[in-house]
Amino acid sequence: MATRCSATTFEEMRDARSGPKEEHPPLLVEAAPGEGLDLEAMLAHLGYPLHRVSDASTACAEPPVCVVIDARAEQTSGFERAARLRATPALEHTPLLLVGRAPFNEEDLLRGLALGRVDFLLEPLHPQAVRARVRTVLELRRKEDALREAVERAEGAARERARRLEALASDFAALKRAKEDQTFLAAVSETLACSLDAEATLTRVAQQCIPHLGDGCFLDLVEPEGGLRRLAVAHQDPAREDLAREVSRRYPVQLEAPHGPAAAIRTGKTWCEPFMDDALLTGFALDATHLELLRALGITSLLSVPLRSRDQVLGAMTFIHGRPDRHHDAQDRRVAEDLARRAALALDNARLYSEAQAAVRLRDEFLTVASHELRTPLTPLQLTLATLARELWRDGIASHDARARHHLEVARTQVRKLAALVGALLDVGRLNHGRLTLELAETDLGEVLRDVADWFASEVAKAGSHLKLEYAADTRGRWDRLRLEQIITNLLSNALRYGAGGDIHARVEDLGDQVRLTVRDEGIGISPKDQERIFGRFERAVSGRHYGGLGLGLFITRNLVEALGGRIEVESWPRKGSTFRVTLPRAGPRTEDDVSVAPAHPTEPVGAHTGGAGPSPG
Secondary structure, eight states: OOEEOOHHHHHHHHHHSOSOOOOOOOEEEEOOTTOOHHHHHHTGGGSSOEEEESOHHHHOSSOOSEEEEEOSSOHHHHHHHHHHHHTSGGGTTOOEEEEEOSOOOHHHHHHHHHHSSEEEEESSOOHHHHHHHHHHHHHHHHHHHHHHHHHHHHHHHHHHHHHHHHHHHHHHHHHHHHHHHHHHHHHHHHHHHTOSOHHHHHHHHHHHTTTTTOSEEEEEEEOTTSOEEEEEEEESSHHHHHHHHHHHHHSOOOTTOSSHHHHHHHHSSOEEESSOOHHHHHHHOSSHHHHHHHHHHTOOEEEEEEEEETTEEEEEEEEEEOSTTOOOOHHHHHHHHHHHHHHHHHHHHHHHHHHHHHHHHHHHHHHHHHHHHHHHHHHHHHHHHHHHHHHHHHTTHHHHOHHHHHHHHHHHHHHHHHHHHHHHHHHHHHHHTTOBOOOOEEEEHHHHHHHHHHHTHHHHHHTTOOEEEEEOSOOEEEEOHHHHHHHHHHHHHHHHHHSTTOOEEEEEEEOSSEEEEEEEOOSSOOOGGGTTTTBSTTOOSSOHHHHOSOSOHHHHHHHHHHHTTOEEEEEEOTTSOEEEEEEEETTOSSSTTOOSBOOSSTTOOOOBSSOSOOOOOO
């Protein structure tokens, strides 16, 4: 039972010290009832709360600073008590001071020393010697505690450094992986952008995904009728790739399957099983043979991501691992979903492009048929007007009736314009199908310019403009005269339509082995951003409502010039007029068999400055 120090003892301790007292853990004297009183008295002035107890292991809730064991009555039991106290977790590091009678036998001493932090006091006991020994034990404990705390702090700091290093290594690994993912996605995007043949491109992408997203990759597309078609199979192990192709051939993916690519396509959500086992493979298999083939593939992880575009699922990409140390994680899932978005966009764009190309082909076929149908009544209409003109002049009506002449000229002009428009449409159809023929012969470009200028005389006069011609002495070359007439007609018509009534200048120059035609107007001009666009189909740099035409003239002109082996250039600024330069080699096209000409720029999204062909010859 614990016995506290007397109030007088504490008063003496307080009086012995100046200033506020520091709180200390207790000092215990373990002794049998009625024993240890002298030790309690000797230790009363050390400044520690003093307790005399019969069992130090259970006496105090707070670990004592030291336990003095009174073993004078029975030294052997003292060592047993010391061993019991040392086995108590709360007293594991508490110094023990064993007080006994001399002499200790060697075996007991060794037993005590083996316990660690055990010291001995032997009778006779002198108070000052007892206090000095206890102070020494306490000082040793203080230093050991300080050392232990320092070691604990060092170990804690080492653990913190290790944790930080581990976090830094983890961050570095994450950054490295993120960089590898971005490099992979950039390479895939480059592949997707290199061709509009989506299926061939996606097949290459499936190969690119190995081994970044798995050891193997499958690509399934949704067919228009609703079924699934496996477009691509890839695996880094050729033997397993052959096995995967065999599985795909013998067991096509069923859209109603509750797992894998079918589930991703049906739900539009990612399906992932990072830890595939035999039970899951059994659920995948349709029969025993299928199960054996799946086991042979050695699938340890499976990830299927849908190809979604415009709220429509176009297919799915599936990635598999075949090694026990590789499993798909959240980062793999994010990268695969990013890849699927890019692949779906490329696939959707390719399909839209294919549909647009089909629509363009239908349009061109319609224009060709319509042009032929429109041209059929034009020929007899032109003949009828020519006959009517001859009869009016023969009967003297035209020479005396100005209104009759005017109406006749208007009718002939409108028929010529309609014939030119129909001819332009026919030429577009021929260019699109590569059936524009060239009849090459020696032709004088200056002579062709003079002839075409004569056809425009009335149009130029009506516009209040002047057409000024210049041409060199020798402007001959091996060209198609009819196509040269078309080129000059389109350029002069263009200058007349957009020249704002200003003068038009046409010049033919001798450049040695080349001849250059220049047509310049003083009209509204063309902005720099439109100067490449003006050579396309059904486009113009100004409103068609105010200037009319089909927007085909410069498209046809450029294709004709390039078919003849030349080039066309434009120089213009808004409100400062436009200058078109056509440069042709005298030798004509490079090859002798240029009887069929494909469009020079069939897919360029460019437009035309001219509204269509101008007056036709004749």
